[in-house]
């Protein structure tokens with residue numbers, strides 16, 4: 001598996017230049033141009049490293065950096081700030097917002113790549129897990145297939161992503177908002193009830209072959225739990 005580097009940059013030419021050079025180095029690259037979408041996209045892609053532009057529309061790079069550092073799931077992702085400002089004061093501001101490094105535009109590509117590499121040294125290799133297992137449910141991540149015992153379970157792509165998220169951290173309660181953001185992404189408008197619809201489909205597919213391990217947490221969301229659930233809780 002390759003490291004995913006996320007480029008949060010609104011200047012298309014720079015974003016493309018970074019994408020091209022990072023991909024040449026063997027990284028997978030995700031680009032986001034909108035400051036207000038950046039946080040959700042970081043949560044969704046969970047990159048190994050973030051290149052974050054200082055000046056973004058709507059929400060500044062410094063604000064995004066501060067927000068990332070408050071979120072337990074993503075707060076340890078290394079951040080390199082990119083900026084046109086070379087002022088010492090801004091550098092201090094960027095670093096005190098939680099950035100790990102700082103590159104001033106115009107930057108040299110070899111220098112930037114060296115800094116990326118240096119930050120990635122402390123990031124574990126992305127997991128190379130081939131499957132996820134919870135009780136009798138097995139998810140083959142390579143073939144993208146789900147089995148329950150010996151039975152193949154056909155799931156739609158959304159149900160597959162939902163189940164993957166639940167299986168990655170059993171017992172963790174995922175809020176509808178979090179599931180929406182990470183499974184559907186920030187780019188599409190969907191109501192939080194949509195999550196319930198897809199969870200119901202997922203349950204229906206899985207429960208033909210065994211007990212219900214998806215727990216509905218009242219007013220919050222869902223978790224994967226090996227305590228069998230009663231039918232009545234489903235529509236809570």
Ligand code: CA
Nearest residue numbers: 010053055056
């Ligand atoms: Ca910019």
